[in-house]
Amino acid sequence: xxxxxxxxxxxxxxxxxxxxxxxxxxxxxxxxxxxxxxxxxxxxxxxxxxxxxxxxxxxxxxxxxxxxxxxxxxxxxxxxxxxxxxxxxxxxxxxxxxxxxxxxxxxxxxxxxxxxxxxxxxxxxxxxxxxxxxxxxxxxxxxxxxxxxxxxxxxxxxxxxxxxxxxxxxxxxxxxxxxxxxxxxxxxxxxxxxxxxxxxxxxxxxxxxxxxxxxxxxxxxxxxxxxxxxxxxxxxxxxxxxxxxxxxxxxxxxxxxxxxxxxxxxxxxxxxxxxxxxxxxxxxxxxxxxxxxxxxxxxxxxxxxxxxxxxxxxxxxxxxxxxxxxxxxxxxxxxxxxxxxxxxxxxxxxxxxxxxxxxxxxxxxxxxxxxxxxxxxxxxxxxxxxxxxxxxxxxxxxxxxxxxxxxxxxxxxxxxxxx
Numbered sequence: 001x002x003x004x005x006x007x008x009x010x011x012x013x014x015x016x017x018x019x020x021x022x023x024x025x026x027x028x029x030x031x032x033x034x035x036x037x038x039x040x041x042x043x044x045x046x047x048x049x050x051x052x053x054x055x056x057x058x059x060x061x062x063x064x065x066x067x068x069x070x071x072x073x074x075x076x077x078x079x080x081x082x083x084x085x086x087x088x089x090x091x092x093x094x095x096x097x098x099x100x101x102x103x104x105x106x107x108x109x110x111x112x113x114x115x116x117x118x119x120x121x122x123x124x125x126x127x128x129x130x131x132x133x134x135x136x137x138x139x140x141x142x143x144x145x146x147x148x149x150x151x152x153x154x155x156x157x158x159x160x161x162x163x164x165x166x167x168x169x170x171x172x173x174x175x176x177x178x179x180x181x182x183x184x185x186x187x188x189x190x191x192x193x194x195x196x197x198x199x200x201x202x203x204x205x206x207x208x209x210x211x212x213x214x215x216x217x218x219x220x221x222x223x224x225x226x227x228x229x230x231x232x233x234x235x236x237x238x239x240x241x242x243x244x245x246x247x248x249x250x251x252x253x254x255x256x257x258x259x260x261x262x263x264x265x266x267x268x269x270x271x272x273x274x275x276x277x278x279x280x281x282x283x284x285x286x287x288x289x290x291x292x293x294x295x296x297x298x299x300x301x302x303x304x305x306x307x308x309x310x311x312x313x314x315x316x317x318x319x320x321x322x323x324x325x326x327x328x329x330x331x332x333x334x335x336x337x338x339x340x341x342x343x344x345x346x347x348x349x350x351x352x353x354x355x356x357x358x359x360x361x362x363x364x365x366x367x368x369x370x371x372x373x374x375x376x377x378x379x380x381x382x383x384x385x386x387x388x389x390x391x392x393x394x395x396x397x398x399x400x401x402x403x404x405x406x407x408x409x410x411x412x413x414x415x416x417x418x419x
Contacts (some may be wrong), residue, residue: 012040014077038123048084123182151188160196212268227289
């Protein structure tokens with residue numbers, strides 16, 4: 001069994017969908033399951049829809065219509081035959097939009113995270129339906145699979161945890177592996193069959209979940225870059241391709257924020273030693289990057305990672321007493337309570353600094369809680385830079401023109417928080 005994952009950039013328009021077909025005809029699709037993300041920037045557009053539902057009801061329907069117009073343009077390009085009778089896919093997509101509007105009409109929950117998950121996954125449902133119908137139209141017969149019937153999770157909306165036992169049982173008992181299957185990334189469902197999401201960029205994780213449950217031979221993530229690079233070319237010049245990466249090294253890079261591989265993707269693959277390939281959908285015959293057993297990376301060069309829009313919080317005790325175990329324990333309880341993702345910590349005898357990702361917008365509540373016991377300094381919208389396998393030239397290159405707020409070096413990694 002092979003598992004392919006195609007991201008939003010690969011199916012952002014009709015040309016992208018046709019290119020997906022070309023990739024399959026080039027590399028083959030026997031004994032394959034395909035995971036597909038929402039088309040283009042659909043997830044961002046649906047986030048606007050959710051925002052309008054809570055804050056600007058008068059713009060809700062127009063924002064939903066914007067999403068529908070975007071997909072209708074792709075449908076017309078792929079399926080308009082110039083005859084009076086339209087392809088059934090138009091009606092199937094329209095039904096999904098009707099479901100979305102129906103949810104808004106009947107929903108009673110004020111919980112943003114719950115509503116977010118019930119809405120945002122429609123991007124994947126629509127994109128996979130369009131791709132599946134198009135491939136059937138051009139002779140690549142396939143089965144559209146609703147991933148919510150297979151990936152079962154808890155109710156931690158927007159970052160759900162997989163119920164592996166229930167997921168394995170569903171995949172084993174219900175998935176027909178004798179045909180080409182096309183399913184959605186990023187989403188699952190809880191015990192009450194409400195939609196859940198696995199976190200942004202969670203489609204990679206979906207591919208790994210299926211690979212684990214199916215004992216797949218390999219997973220291939222198809223990107224608009226040639227493979228895993230040593231830096232994000234949007235922020236760093238002269239990024240280089242990494243030919244091979246060990247599971248451990250890839251997990252380290254993912255943990256620090258490398259955007260090519262989702263942090264949760266690698267653990268299930270490593271457990272069963274399933275190799276992961278990252279390749280370009282623009283050049284499908286190129287080797288790309290292989291992640292698997294082994295040591296380190298090839299070639300061994302500095303790897304640069306940047307995370308924007310972070311928050312640096314610095315704490316000191318009000319009476320200049322030591323920051324000791326009970327203080328640190330309380331700080332971490334509060335970070336967990338307000339769902340802050342911790343990226344860097346640094347402490348001395350009387351101070352404690354932490355760089356966090358304010359995913360759930362709980363920063364004001366956290367700061368209010370912390371100020372009851374600590375002197376608090378907060379820097380918002382800072383950048384966190386990480387260099388794996390650093391050298392002095394790499395550090396000097398990164399420091400130019402930046403105001404340094406925090407710097408921390410370990411044997412293999414340097415991290416810097418800057419304005």
